[in-house]
Every structure is written in C-alpha cells, then in structure tokens.
Amino acid sequence: MTDPTSPEVRLPRLRKWEPWFFVGPSLILLLAVGLYPTIFVAYFSFHSWTMGMGPPVFSGFENYVETLTSSDFIDSLLRTFIFLIVTLPIELFLGLSIALALDQTRNAWLRRLVQILLVVPIATTPSVVGMLVQLMFNTQLGVVNYGLHVLGIGPVDWLGNAHAALGMVMMTQIWEWTPFVALVLSASLATVPQDIEEAITLETESFWARLRYIKLPFLRPGLVASIVFQTIFTIKTFDMIYSIEKGGPGDATQMIALHIERIAFRGFDVGLASAESVLTLIVTIVLAQSVVTFLYKDEV
Amino acid sequence: MKPSVKSILLGSACAVAALSFAHSAQAWTLQQAAAPYKGETVTVVGLDRPSYKAAQKLTPEFEKETGIHVKWVIYPYENTLKAETLNFVSHSGQFDAILSDVVWPVDFTKANWVTPIKDFMANKDLADPDIDIKDFFPVWRHAFTIKGELVGLPFDSYAGLLYYNKKILKEHGFSSPPTTWDQLLTVYAPKMYDPSKNLYPYALQSARGETQTADSFTRFLWPWGGRYFDAATKKITLDSPDAIKGEAFRQKLIKFGPKGIIADDHSQVVQLMGQGQVAMVTEWSAFYPTLIASKAGPDIGVTTEPAGPKGQYSAFGGFAYMVSAQVPKKTQDATWLFIQWLTSKSMAKPLLENGAVVARASADTDSALQAKFPYLAPMVTTWEHGSVPDWRPQIACYPYFSELVSEYGSDIETGQYTVPAGMKKLTGKLQHYMNSTGCWNSVNVPKH
Numbered sequence: 196m197t198d199p200t201s202p203e204v205r206l207p208r209l210r211k212w213e214p215w216f217f218v219g220p221s222l223i224l225l226l227a228v229g230l231y232p233t234i235f236v237a238y239f240s241f242h243s244w245t246m247g248m249g250p251p252v253f254s255g256f257e258n259y260v261e262t263l264t265s266s267d268f269i270d271s272l273l274r275t276f277i278f279l280i281v282t283l284p285i286e287l288f289l290g291l292s293i294a295l296a297l298d299q300t301r302n303a304w305l306r307r308l309v310q311i312l313l314v315v316p317i318a319t320t321p322s323v324v325g326m327l328v329q330l331m332f333n334t335q336l337g338v339v340n341y342g343l344h345v346l347g348i349g350p351v352d353w354l355g356n357a358h359a360a361l362g363m364v365m366m367t368q369i370w371e372w373t374p375f376v377a378l379v380l381s382a383s384l385a386t387v388p389q390d391i392e393e394a395i396t397l398e399t400e401s402f403w404a405r406l407r408y409i410k411l412p413f414l415r416p417g418l419v420a421s422i423v424f425q426t427i428f429t430i431k432t433f434d435m436i437y438s439i440e441k442g443g444p445g446d447a448t449q450m451i452a453l454h455i456e457r458i459a460f461r462g463f464d465v466g467l468a469s470a471e472s473v474l475t476l477i478v479t480i481v482l483a484q485s486v487v488t489f490l491y492k493d494e495v
Numbered sequence: 496m497k498p499s500v501k502s503i504l505l506g507s508a509c510a511v512a513a514l515s516f517a518h519s520a521q522a523w524t525l526q527q528a529a530a531p532y533k534g535e536t537v538t539v540v541g542l543d544r545p546s547y548k549a550a551q552k553l554t555p556e557f558e559k560e561t562g563i564h565v566k567w568v569i570y571p572y573e574n575t576l577k578a579e580t581l582n583f584v585s586h587s588g589q590f591d592a593i594l595s596d597v598v599w600p601v602d603f604t605k606a607n608w609v610t611p612i613k614d615f616m617a618n619k620d621l622a623d624p625d626i627d628i629k630d631f632f633p634v635w636r637h638a639f640t641i642k643g644e645l646v647g648l649p650f651d652s653y654a655g656l657l658y659y660n661k662k663i664l665k666e667h668g669f670s671s672p673p674t675t676w677d678q679l680l681t682v683y684a685p686k687m688y689d690p691s692k693n694l695y696p697y698a699l700q701s702a703r704g705e706t707q708t709a710d711s712f713t714r715f716l717w718p719w720g721g722r723y724f725d726a727a728t729k730k731i732t733l734d735s736p737d738a739i740k741g742e743a744f745r746q747k748l749i750k751f752g753p754k755g756i757i758a759d760d761h762s763q764v765v766q767l768m769g770q771g772q773v774a775m776v777t778e779w780s781a782f783y784p785t786l787i788a789s790k791a792g793p794d795i796g797v798t799t800e801p802a803g804p805k806g807q808y809s810a811f812g813g814f815a816y817m818v819s820a821q822v823p824k825k826t827q828d829a830t831w832l833f834i835q836w837l838t839s840k841s842m843a844k845p846l847l848e849n850g851a852v853v854a855r856a857s858a859d860t861d862s863a864l865q866a867k868f869p870y871l872a873p874m875v876t877t878w879e880h881g882s883v884p885d886w887r888p889q890i891a892c893y894p895y896f897s898e899l900v901s902e903y904g905s906d907i908e909t910g911q912y913t914v915p916a917g918m919k920k921l922t923g924k925l926q927h928y929m930n931s932t933g934c935w936n937s938v939n940v941p942k943h
Contacts, residue, residue, distance in 0.1 A: 245932065246584045247606040247891065334755025335693075335767055354758035357909060443703025444757045445906035460577040462895035462932075 233476075240469035247463060258470035268471055270446065271454035272478070278361075278450060279429045282368045286425060287418070289369070290376025295406070297377070298384045310381070313374035321371065325438025328367050329354065354440065357447035364436050364448045371435065372428060376421045383417030384410060419490050423483045430479050451475055523624050525836060529561030532829040536564040539592040539833065540579060542814075543569050545781055546651035549849035550837055557836050563829050573704065576602070576894060583608040586821055591830040593817040595647050597638050597884070598893045600815070601939050604641045605891050609817040612645050615831040623835055627857075630840055632875075635854040637941040638884035639815045647815030648838040652854035653779040654877035655714065655800050655810025656870060658786055662794040663687065663694070663774040672775065676718060676744065676801045679775070684751040687774050695753045698773040699745070702760040703905050708897040710761075712904035713887055714777065714810055715741040718803020723888050724929070726938045731929065734915075734922040741803070742907060743914045757908055765789075779812065781852050783870040799873045799881055809877045811886035813854065847871075854878070884941040891937035892928070899924050 240258055244251035262268050293313070300306045316324070331337050332353035343349035354360050387410055395409045433452040436442065442449035442457070449457075455475065459468035541547035547569065554565045568590065570578055576599060582589045583606065595603055603609045616622045628636065628645065635649040659672040667686045673679040679697060687696035701711040716722070721738030724731045732738065749756060753767065765782050767773040769789025777800050778786075786795050800809035816834040818827050836842060843858030847868065856875075858864060865871045890896060899921065907917035929935055 245892075246580050247602055247608070248933075329758075333759070333763060335753045335759075335772065336763060336770075350754055352755045355755035355909070357911065360758070440758065441703045443707070443902070443905050444909045445703075445911055446902055449902075457895070457898055460580075460894075461898045462892065463580060464895075 236469045236472050238469075239465050240473045242466045242469075244465045245463050246465060251466070254466065258466045259474070261467060262470045262474055267446075267454060268451075271449050271451045272475070274361075274446075274449065275430055275451040278365060278368070278432070279426060282365050282372075282429060283422065283425050285369050286373045286376050287421065289373045290421065291380055291414075293373070293377035294380035294384055295410075297381050310378065313378055316371045316374050317378075319371070321432075321435035322438045324367060324371055325435040328363065328435075329439050332363060355444060357444055360440050360444055360447050364439060367435060367439065368429065368432060372425060376425065379421050379424075380414060380417045383414045387413045415490060419487055422486045422490075426482050426486065427479055430475065430482075523619075523622075525557075525623070525832065526560050528620055528623075529563055529829070529832050532825060532832065533562035534564075535826060535829040536566055537591045537826065537830045537833050538566045538568060538589065539816075539830075540575065540590050540594040541567050541569045542572055542575065542594070542651070544572075544651065545784060546846070546851035546853075549846050549851035550650075552849055553842070553845055557833060561829075561832065563833065565833060572596075579603075583819075583821060588819070588822050591819050591822050591826050592834050593819050595639070595815050595817055597811065597813055597815075598887050598889060598897070600639055600641055600646050600817075601889050601891045601937050602893070603817060604646050605937055608820055609646065610820045610827055612647065612817075615818070615828070615835075618828075621828055621831055621835075623839065625840065626835060627840055630857050631854050632856055632859075632878040634811070634878045634882060634884050635813070635815075637943070638811075638813075638889075640941060641939050647817040648834050649813065649815045649854040650834075650838050651781070652813035652852055652878075653781055653810075654874040654882065655710075655777055655812075656780050656783075656873050656877070657775060657777055657798050657800050658768060658782070659775045659796050659798070660768065660771065660773075660791055660794050661796045662791075663771070667774075672796065672798050673801050676715075676748075676803050679801055680744070680748050680751070683775075684748070688751045693772050695767075695773050696751050697748065697775045698752050698756055698759070698764045698767050699749055699777070700759055700761050700764045701749075701757045701905065701908055703901050704760075705897060705901070706760050707901040707904050707908075709810060709812060709887055710777070711745070711908065712742070712900055714800075715745040715803075717741075717808030717883070717886060718801075718805055719744065720803075720805035724925075724938075726935070726940050729929070729935045731922045731925045733925065734919045737805070739915055739918050742904075742918060744803075745908070746910075746914060749908065757905060768795075777810070779810070780870045780874045783868070784850050797870045797873055799876050802881075807877075807881040808883060808886065809881045811877075811882040811884065813852075883943050885939070889939040889941065890929075890934050892932050892934040896925060896928065896934070899928060 239251065241253060241255060242251040243254040243257065293309075297306050297309060300309075332339050334340060334350050334352050334355060337353070339353070340350045343351060352359060353363055391409060392405075395405050399405065431452055432450055433456065436448050436450060436453060440448045442453045451471075455468050455471045458464050458471060462468075541550065547567070551567050554567070557563070558565055575594060576596070579590060579593055580602070581587075593603060593609055616626070631649050635652055636645060639645060639647045639649060657672055664670070664672065664683075667683075669683065673683050684696040687694060699711055699714075700706050716738055719737050719741030721735060721741045722732050753773065756764075761778065761782065764773065764776050765778060765785055766789075768776045769786060769791050771791045771794075783797060786792065789795075799807065801807075816838065818830045818834065820827070822830070838853070838855075840855055840857050843853045843855035844861070844864065846853050847858055847864060852874070853859065859871050859875050887893070888896065903912070903917055903921035903924065906912050907914055911917075912920060
C-alpha cells in the first residue's frame, strides 16, 4: 500500500492546485476591483438612495423606468453614439493608414521613432490633453487663433459654439486614440509571413490586391481588438471632455459618462446613477459583442 | 481702629471676586486649552486658492503653540463636496475640519454630519472668551445660521466686485466706473467696444458649472428683482417678468464682450483683463492680488458691482469651517481649537497680509489695512449693504439644482433658446426636480 504522505502521492496533488497559485492572486484582484463594484452598482440600481437623505430603500425597477423615460439619459446616449460613429471610422482609417505606411517603411530607425511618437498621445493623461486643448483653442488667448490672426483669419470661436465644441471634442478624441489603433494594426501587420509577402509581390504590383488578399486576413484580429476597445473607451470618455467643456455649452458635449457623473456626484442620486450605469454597461457589451460576431461571422 | 465683621466680610468677598476674575481672565490660553490634545492630528479640507495658501503658511504657528499637528488636504472646488460627502457616507473619518461653501451648510447639518458649534462654544475649556462671533459680518453669520443656530465659522469670504482699468476708462472719457448696469451697457460699452483693436468693455465668465450659475446667471437675477423660488408657495419663479428682464439684459451685455466667453472661466477673464484686452470684469474679491500682479496691474481699480433697477445685489460667496461629527470626541475638540484659531480676530490681519480674505469686521474695516488692500472697502460695503446671504439658494440639493441652472443658463447665453423660452424650460425642470426630490423641505431662508 502506498503511503499517502509520501512525496510520490503529494506531488501530483500539489500539481493539481498549481495553476491556482498562479491565477489566484490575479483572480482575487479582479474580483475585488471588477466584480465587487459591479455587483454593488447592480444592487443599488434597485434602491432609491440619495446620499445624505436617509438610508437606501428597495424600489424595484423604479430607477430603470425613470432612466428609460428620461430625455436627458436618452439624449446623452444618442450624443455618445454620434460621437462614436464619427470618431471610430476616422480613427480606424487614419490608424490603418499609419500602420500601412510604417509597414512600407524600410528605414527601421524611422519606424521605431514614429512608433515611440505614437505612444505620446496615448500616454498623456486625458485631463491634461483637455486642458491643453482648452488653452490652445481659447478664442481670445489661444495660440491657434493667434496663428490664424497672423494669417489674417479669425478669430474662430472653437469652444463657445455648440457645434464647434462637439467638433473640438471629437477632434481631440481622434488625436488621442488614433495612435492606439495604429500601433495595434502595426503589430498585426508584423505577423504577415515574409515569404507570403514576397510571393504576392511577385504575383501582383497592385497595392489593393495585396491588402485585400494577404494583409487584411492578418489585420482582422487587430481590427476587432481596435473596434472593441475603442467602442468601450469612447463610451467611457469623461476626463478629456470634462476638462475642456464640462459637458457644455448647454449640453452640447454631455456624453453618457458625464451625465452619469452628474447624477451621481451633483445630485448624489446613487440609485438612479447605478441604473444608468448598468444600462450603459449592457449597451457597451452588446455593441462590442455585435462587432466581434459581425467580423467573425464567416468563421462561426 | 478695629475693623468690623461686616467690612472684613465685604473685603474678603471683593478679594475672592477679584481673584476669580483674574483667574478667569488669565485662564483661557490656546496653549492650555490644547494641552490635553497634544499629539493629535487634525485633517483639514482646503481649496487651491489664496486663502488656504495663507492658512497653510501660518499653520506652523498653531502647531508650535498647541502641539496639535495639522494636515491639509487640498481639493479643486468642483471635487470638494463630492469628497466630503463620500467621506461621510462611507464613515471613513478622513476629514476632521469640514469646509462648507455658502450653499452647502444644509447638506451637512440636515444629515447630522457636523457637530453643532454651540457644543464647543458652551465648553469653557475649549471656547476662546475672545471669539467675538458678532465681529463676523451679519451677512456671514446669517449665511451659516440654520434653524437659528450658527453652524460654521466663516473663512475665505468673498464679495463680487467690479474691477476696472482706469487707463482704458480715461482714454474713452470716463473718470470713474459705472455705478449701474444700465450705465455700463448704454454709456460705457458702446464707446469702448472695438474688436479691431481687440478691446472689449466687459467680459463675463460663463463656463458651464458653478461659474455659469453663480457668476453669470445669478448675477443678472437679483438686481432686476428676479428670484429663484418662493419657498412659501414652493414655486420656482424664474419665469417671472423680472427674472426674464435680468437675463435678457445679460444677452444684450454679452454682445459687447469677447467671443467665446461661454467657455471661459475665472482664469481666462482675469487674464483678459490683466492683458488690457478688457476694460471691466465682475470678479470675486479673492482675485485682487492676481489682477494687481498682472501687466495691467498699475491701472486696475476696484469698486462695488453696479446696481440694477431693483438695487445692488452683488455676488456673494465663500466658505465656513465645521467640525465632523464622525471623528472621535478628542479629535473634534482639537479640530475646534484649530478652526477657532484660524478664524479668530487675532489671525484676521496676518491672514489678510498673506493674501487671504476674511469676514472679520475688525480687520476688514481697519483703515490701515483698507489703505493697503483697496478691495477691502468695496467688499465691506457689499457685505453691509449690497448683497444677501441666500444670493444662491440654500437647499440640500443645491449641486444638481445648480447643474440645471448652468445647463439652461448656458443654452440661453448661446442663443439656443430665447430668454423667455429658456427660462420657462428651466423653471419646469427645476420645479420637477424640487418636487420629485422633496427638496422643498430642506430650504433654508436666512435672515436678510
């Protein structure tokens, strides 16, 4: 009979638990910082609770009904979709163009330099980006209008007009996140095998043919990742817009994240803000999943 | 001669009385009062503004005298209420000295998050006999009085003032600034408006947020007779003819201002004035040092805000310190000693000298200080005759109320709505909000 305390028996048992030792800490952290707040928000979405005005009281679906019938919520959500629909295709187009240009570049040093420069907008804190935009595009004091003035143009009211303000916020978003798309797609292009690329070059000189039949299949995972991440990032955008316009003028730049913050930390209505957050989370997941399903439909 | 029993008794009584008087007169010193709290740490909420910089600079004096350590936590204004509310709701005990804007005291007192001032005032070991509450201007005492009780000690107190560029005014034939808004619009503005020379008569900071609500929208409400609401009937009154007249005036006035003002905050208009592009701005008293240090500094003059058709109702804003009720008793006592010291009569002058603004009449009316700081005289005039403590409503749900005012106020200013349509829409929104949240029950109507 084998001794259960012998190393021969203990080692396989330990091996069984081995993966948990590696995954465990990350899992605990993920549960603590990801799942717990989500459950907390979901719980409060069924409660009526305004901070400082008594304890939470169970209210069923009341907050959800209020959210779905609130023109402020719907308007902010629609504005966010417009923001997403305008910025995402431009980011993808510009990002892909930069990635392809980098892929064509023979000069490794130049390619490395551009890749480093691309990190700068992503690495800059969004609130700092917002402040810089506000300073640069200020109608009277900004350097952009000063430059235009030297050329005999202007002044342009970049931030004081509702449409222009929305345009400015979109432009800043594109500036900040196009490099992310470019870097992801650049990494995807690097996975195209050299021999296949050489073979197609011998076959055809058409850039479009090479892109369509060779590069695009390799780009697909990068494109999916870019679209999914950018959808999430765009819906979550808060600090950059807050530091430029605080959602104004009027409600011209009030995206969904700003609207929820306003309900949660100006109105201190935790119940309503939680319901709005849950619905926004559902919308985000549905959108992201739809993108994945659509782009991989031929593989399903 | 042998002294009589009566005279001995009388003499003894006098001696005892004199001794006890001398004892009580000597008894209270900050050092002695603080002795039981030596080694305590008091966490104080502050803002990134001149008054708090001055307070931080002078804090080591308090620490040296008391042995109490003071830790300042500085927030931008926009995040302060959020941070303090979360501190209370989560019972984190993170802050001991709570900073309350003039529009927040109801939030803190209604939820019993702060200890009533009277508890400390009644404690002879803690209350400085020289605290002289009446030395705070009445408007400030009233602003922080809820249900007949003072709930905080005023600190960092502002009045809206008219800053003007004497040189620009003189160049356009004016020897003094306008005294009424109507004069500013009809007499001064047309003469000075010259966009080709990048010169504007007046700039009104209007960025969305509290700036739009307080500095832009409300500024044109009271002087025309407009009011936010009638607490007795629980009706929002922003669609009244007077309120509409005031906001319509604002629309006429901003046509003489620089483009893009809707996105500009305090720092931008102060900069515009400092560079000599704008002849006049209405700004808080706290901005005086910044303007004086600017390029246009030597030409800057300061006076009270212009009056409207219904009188002078200048902008009124500022803060008070309260003691958190969620921290241990010993920490509360130490906190009280700190805020009592910071807002005391004896500290008012050093604070002013270091760039702070205080609501102590003894210091603000001091002729030597008024000569040194020209903004003090108009600030005192404003507090004594030209404003009201509830210039902005004192309600528990003020932050979101203000958000709505700011959103629609800025929509009206950009012309998205006509003034009557915008005011009607805003009235409906605010009425719904006040009714649905039950906020009418939290309205504080201070004494004027």
